Amino acid sequence: QVQVVESGGGVVQPGGSLRLSCAASGFTFNSSAMHWVRQAPGKGLEWVASIRYDETNKYYADSVKGRFTISRDNSKNTLYLQMNSLRHEDTAVYYCVGGSFDPWGQGTLVTVSS
Amino acid sequence: DVVMTQSPLSLPVTLGQPASISCRSSQRLVHSDGNTYLIWFHQRPGQSPRRLIYKVSNRDSGVPDRFSGSGSGTDFTLNISRVEAEDVGVYYCMQGTHWPPTFGQGTKVEIK
Numbered sequence: 001q002v003q004v005v006e007s008g009g010g011v012v013q014p015g016g017s018l019r020l021s022c023a024a025s026g027f028t029f030n031s032s033a034m035h036w037v038r039q040a041p042g043k044g045l046e047w048v049a050s051i052r053y054d055e056t057n058k059y060y061a062d063s064v065k066g067r068f069t070i071s072r073d074n075s076k077n078t079l080y081l082q083m084n085s086l087r088h089e090d091t092a093v094y095y096c097v098g099g100s101f102d103p104w105g106q107g108t109l110v111t112v113s114s
Numbered sequence: 115d116v117v118m119t120q121s122p123l124s125l126p127v128t129l130g131q132p133a134s135i136s137c138r139s140s141q142r143l144v145h146s147d148g149n150t151y152l153i154w155f156h157q158r159p160g161q162s163p164r165r166l167i168y169k170v171s172n173r174d175s176g177v178p179d180r181f182s183g184s185g186s187g188t189d190f191t192l193n194i195s196r197v198e199a200e201d202v203g204v205y206y207c208m209q210g211t212h213w214p215p216t217f218g219q220g221t222k223v224e225i226k
Contacts, residue, residue, distance in 0.1 A: 035215075045155075045163065045206055045217045061214060095162055101153055101208065101215075102165040102174065 002026035002103050004079075004096045009108030016086050020108055022079040022096030030074035032099035036081050038092035039107070048094070049081065064090075086112045116141045116209050120218035126226045133194040135221045137207035142187050144211070151210035154183055154192045157220075158203040166205075167192065199225060 008020040022034070036048040049070040050059045058070050069082040079096055093107040117140040127133045143150045152170045155163040165174050167183040170190060180195040194201055202225060207218040 044204075044220045045208075047215045047217070050215075059214065100165075100168060101155075101210065102168075104162045104164065107162050 002098075004098060004103055004105040006094065006096045006105045006108040009094065009110045011111045011113060012086055013114050014087060014112055016112070017082070017084045018086065018110060020081040020083065020094055020096075020110070022081075022105060024077045024079065024096075024098070027098065029077040034070075034072060034079045034099060035097040035101065036070060036079075037095045037097050037104075038090075038110075039095070040089075040092040043092075046092075051079070053099075083110070086110075088112050115214060116143075116212045116216050118207055118209055118216050118218040120205075120207060120221050123219060123221055125221055125223045127194075127197045127223060128226050129199065130196050133197050133201075133223060135192045135205055135207075135223075137185075137190045137192070137218050139188045139190075139209055141212060143190075143209050144187070149211075150186065152183075152185070152190050153208045153210060154181075155206045155208065156201075156203055157206065158200075161203075163206065197223070197225070 004022050004024045006022050012018050031053050033052050035050045038046050038048050051070045067085045071080045091112045093109050095107045096105040119138045121136045150170050154167040156166050157163040166177050171183045182193045184191050204220040204222050206220050
């Protein structure tokens with residue numbers, strides 16, 4: 001069964017850090033690009049970051065550049081998103097998404113609040 | 115960035131009737147490799163998005179054939195031939211031709 005499962009969300013104060021993880025199964029993770037997409041409460045979808053299958057290229061939305069880092073461990077079939085200097089506007093459900101924007105995980109909620 | 119504009123943003127539909135959603139891009143979506151990377155997603159209430167159609171008109175596995183995608187250049191359409199109750203939710207288009215990927219605002223489909 002092709003799936004991705006996120007974890008690591010929670011409540012964090014402004015300026016704080018959080019690391020999201022995404023465990024992939026059912027497809028060839030080490031040959032797939034991967035993405036993070038977020039959705040603020042009641043809002044639409046926003047692409048956050050992408051990474052090539054071999055980590056040679058990483059891409060970020062302007063809104064998170066310099067604060068978020070996408071990485072992966074192909075030996076563990078796991079994708080990560082290190083989020084630093086978090087802001088109120090980063091509050092959202094964060095989705096891990098496969099290379100061709102399929103599959104999507106169930107999402108993990110990140111709340112930035114004092 | 116490529117701007118994706120969907121219309122309408124709200125679509126009340128009658129069960130069994132057709133529905134159509136438009137998605138327009140600010141740039142042509144033909145990639146240099148000849149493909150057009152236009153995707154449609156469906157997000158049911160309380161669920162994560164699900165890919166329905168990729169490269170304009172290719173239905174994903176398990177997607178009912180009442181869903182169809184069409185279009186070219188900058189104008190694309192998602193059609194539902196006969197709306198069923200399970201089709202409610204928000205539909206998003208997304209382009210993956212130009213970096214960064216960008217989404218439409220979403221179209222909320224509800225039953226009248």
